[in-house]
Amino acid sequence: MALINLANPTRFLTLAERVLPWLIAATVFAFAVGLTQALFLAPDDYQQGATVKIMFIHVPFAWLAMMCWGVMTIASLGTLIWRHPLADVAAKAAAPIGAAFTFLCLFTGSLWGRPMWGTYWVWDARLTSVLVMFIMYLGVIALWRTVDEPASAGRAAAILTLVGALNLPIIKFSVDWWNTLHQPASVLRLDGPAIHPAILVPLLSMAIAFTLLFFTLHLAAMRNEILRRRVRSLLMLQAQRASA
Numbered sequence: 001m002a003l004i005n006l007a008n009p010t011r012f013l014t015l016a017e018r019v020l021p022w023l024i025a026a027t028v029f030a031f032a033v034g035l036t037q038a039l040f041l042a043p044d045d046y047q048q049g050a051t052v053k054i055m056f057i058h059v060p061f062a063w064l065a066m067m068c069w070g071v072m073t074i075a076s077l078g079t080l081i082w083r084h085p086l087a088d089v090a091a092k093a094a095a096p097i098g099a100a101f102t103f104l105c106l107f108t109g110s111l112w113g114r115p116m117w118g119t120y121w122v123w124d125a126r127l128t129s130v131l132v133m134f135i136m137y138l139g140v141i142a143l144w145r146t147v148d149e150p151a152s153a154g155r156a157a158a159i160l161t162l163v164g165a166l167n168l169p170i171i172k173f174s175v176d177w178w179n180t181l182h183q184p185a186s187v188l189r190l191d192g193p194a195i196h197p198a199i200l201v202p203l204l205s206m207a208i209a210f211t212l213l214f215f216t217l218h219l220a221a222m223r224n225e226i227l228r229r230r231v232r233s234l235l236m237l238q239a240q241r242a243s244a
Helices: 004-008 009-041 050-082 087-115 125-148 150-164 165-175 196-241
Strands: none
Touching: 004 087, 009 050, 009 196, 050 087, 050 125, 050 150, 050 165, 050 196, 087 150, 087 196, 125 150, 125 165
């Protein structure tokens, strides 16, 4: 099936029904492997002790929060430039998931920061930029709920999403541009990861598990949004016939 064929909502729904069970199974398996490695095989840190294991959920939450905005950005370009009929569906479905990941990133980060930094929150450059992204997520969700017409809401949300995409490089490079409490990149480095394999392997396993979870939730949310719009169209058609 060519990608252009997925512009047809009916074909997309058929694909979603076929893929979702496999995605769910893969997600469950990935979490079983990742949690086993993180809880039982990964060693405690010599300085942080067992609290270092918060990293195995905090870091994937942070990665997925940014990736989700990236997905919304691509979908927004599809809405504004290519007029893809499912682009705004993808963006709308991704926003609540991304907001949840961002909130959990901030929450788990505060739990990790308390024993390490002595406080739950500091106005660190990365913390502040992630908080701004969370507020932007809420703004996009509010915009979708405020505008009744899906096409108009999609265009407005796409513009706001593209503006918010300017924050992504700030989040990524904030530790390099400013003096922050967060450590520099230790996984995606030109000279290779700086984390011991005993920690790196469980971290990547959990990242894969959460990525599969995102795609599962996103695909299900897109399916539900398409069905919701069909119900809305039917109700509007019935109302027009009743008033005629």
